[in-house]
Amino acid sequence: MNIVDYLIVIAFLGTIFFIGSIFYKWVGTSDDFYLAGRNLTPFILAAVLAATNINLYSFIGQSGIAYKYGIPIIWQTWTGNMAMVFSGLFVIPIFRRLRIRTIPEFLEVRYSKGVRTLVAIIWVFRLAFWLGVILYTAVTAAQIITGVHSFTVLVLILSIVVIIYTMLGGMWSVALTDVIQFILMLSGALILLPIAMSFVGWWPGLVAKLPSNSLTLVQQTGKYSWKFVLAIFLLGIEWACVDQGLLQRAFGAENTKTVAKGLVLAAIITTPFALLWNLPGLAARIIFPHLANADQAVPLLLSHFIPNIILGIIVVGLFSSQLSATSGNLNGIATVFTSDIYENVLNRKATDKDVILVARIITVLAGIVMIVFAYAVPVLGGAVNAYLTVIAIMDMPLFIIAVVYGLLWKRANWKGAIVGYLSGAVAGVIGQYFYKLDFNLTTFISAGAALIITPIVSLMTKNEQSEKLSTIWKAKQISDEEKASNVVYHIIPKSAMGKFSLVIFFSGLVIFLIGIVMGSEGLQLASVISVVGMLMYFAGGLMKAFTN
Amino acid sequence: FDWRTWGIWLIGFIILVTWIIVPVREFKNLLKKRKKDLTK
Numbered sequence: 001m002n003i004v005d006y007l008i009v010i011a012f013l014g015t016i017f018f019i020g021s022i023f024y025k026w027v028g029t030s031d032d033f034y035l036a037g038r039n040l041t042p043f044i045l046a047a048v049l050a051a052t053n054i055n056l057y058s059f060i061g062q063s064g065i066a067y068k069y070g071i072p073i074i075w076q077t078w079t080g081n082m083a084m085v086f087s088g089l090f091v092i093p094i095f096r097r098l099r100i101r102t103i104p105e106f107l108e109v110r111y112s113k114g115v116r117t118l119v120a121i122i123w124v125f126r127l128a129f130w131l132g133v134i135l136y137t138a139v140t141a142a143q144i145i146t147g148v149h150s151f152t153v154l155v156l157i158l159s160i161v162v163i164i165y166t167m168l169g170g171m172w173s174v175a176l177t178d179v180i181q182f183i184l185m186l187s188g189a190l191i192l193l194p195i196a197m198s199f200v201g202w203w204p205g206l207v208a209k210l211p212s213n214s215l216t217l218v219q220q221t222g223k224y225s226w227k228f229v230l231a232i233f234l235l236g237i238e239w240a241c242v243d244q245g246l247l248q249r250a251f252g253a254e255n256t257k258t259v260a261k262g263l264v265l266a267a268i269i270t271t272p273f274a275l276l277w278n279l280p281g282l283a284a285r286i287i288f289p290h291l292a293n294a295d296q297a298v299p300l301l302l303s304h305f306i307p308n309i310i311l312g313i314i315v316v317g318l319f320s321s322q323l324s325a326t327s328g329n330l331n332g333i334a335t336v337f338t339s340d341i342y343e344n345v346l347n348r349k350a351t352d353k354d355v356i357l358v359a360r361i362i363t364v365l366a367g368i369v370m371i372v373f374a375y376a377v378p379v380l381g382g383a384v385n386a387y388l389t390v391i392a393i394m395d396m397p398l399f400i401i402a403v404v405y406g407l408l409w410k411r412a413n414w415k416g417a418i419v420g421y422l423s424g425a426v427a428g429v430i431g432q433y434f435y436k437l438d439f440n441l442t443t444f445i446s447a448g449a450a451l452i453i454t455p456i457v458s459l460m461t462k463n464e465q466s467e468k469l470s471t472i473w474k475a476k477q478i479s480d481e482e483k484a485s486n487v488v489y490h491i492i493p494k495s496a497m498g499k500f501s502l503v504i505f506f507s508g509l510v511i512f513l514i515g516i517v518m519g520s521e522g523l524q525l526a527s528v529i530s531v532v533g534m535l536m537y538f539a540g541g542l543m544k545a546f547t548n
Numbered sequence: 549f550d551w552r553t554w555g556i557w558l559i560g561f562i563i564l565v566t567w568i569i570v571p572v573r574e575f576k577n578l579l580k581k582r583k584k585d586l587t588k
Contacts, residue, residue, distance in 0.1 A: 039578055039581070041571075042574075043570040043574055047567055182567065187564060190556065194552065269563065
């Protein structure tokens, strides 16, 4: 990078800081800070969701795996998008009708205050630590791309500005800077793809020069085979239904229908864009065939082939992805702590002014913890992986108690939920560390344990059907809020067009799964059929979100 | 700069312009709504 590139990056940081900070005046109530006053509209929500879900390591890490193992890693993004469509159409609208702010809050409505506090404490720590890990990976990638070798300088660039504007404007700042950052990160990625592909002779060049199965989407064997696609799809469903970073944005939607539109639009828009960082990884395999560290694939492409000034624009795009992921999750930590722990346990008489002050303090503290963790990652080494693995294992039982039993079985009670949640986590840890099982298998074992133990404990203990329970079941129907505003969303469609969209949606899902099963037999058309199924699934989802 | 490059950039440009125009319009409506709420 030269002086012009640095000036472009500085101008970007200054602009984002200015735009983020002016929304300080928009924060009048705690709902403004947490959820932008529930005013987010479909396209703004879609951009915010896409920007939050993609961080700098999504570009670098996924292209690194594509470099090493070929194209199938793209399913990580694609199945995640499919899961977002599913949760946006069928699950999150129920949560939105309950007007909750966090998943722990739902757990109190459904089970008890104890379950809420337990999950909230776990979420505060996991989000802060995860932010530290993605900051560390972003800085190590940025060192190669920018030529700035000081770890501290890059940590400060990628954290100070974002901590300040997130602290000042809460979700308003997060949402409106995310829209700008979404545009910038996609512009940057759009520049790189044609340049990388033209160097290797576009698609025919990839086919001719890469190992034979690098471009097979659904593979019969290998680390990223059909089993990976199936497992990551199921894990994606769990993520899209309980991830605070994603759900909090959806809770900020102006109404239930906007939730469905926003999630479907975000999923569909990021599906083609996943090619923008996977294909350059494949091209790098041809250009730099013997990299010891695959994560260097895209950074090396940038430093070798991108002229100055253009490089500055791409770096702005990469930094945008990091800042938007950081701001969304900092706001998530502040919301979970303030709403679920401070307001609910520590100070029940807190005024709106108290709450906003505490949320701002927590945003700054979470930012400091993130920076400390970023420095700790290389020192902790394997402990980081262990921590992230345990956290990922604990998500599955949470999904089981919150969504599967929480929304579908009235008899589940708080004792069953806590015992099921913790026994699922313990079963997963035993499978992972004592039996050394594959990670995907471990997550399903933990889900299975929660799935079996929650009903057993619930049936052995007192039936506690409260008034609150009926509000959850009522939320499956259109709410008074929707009737009053005349913008209704039917989870099960009423119109002929809506019903037709559901047929397309589920046909697409079945065809996608048939494609994956064909992949297990090594059949030639497996990849094509699974992609056709995915596209039908998206088309059905889009129709359903925009019809009734 | 062959046709494939321009093709990718054209599709990307259309999507990006959509994602600029529509959110700006939505934001303007938000401002109007906010103004109305504040004057109440």
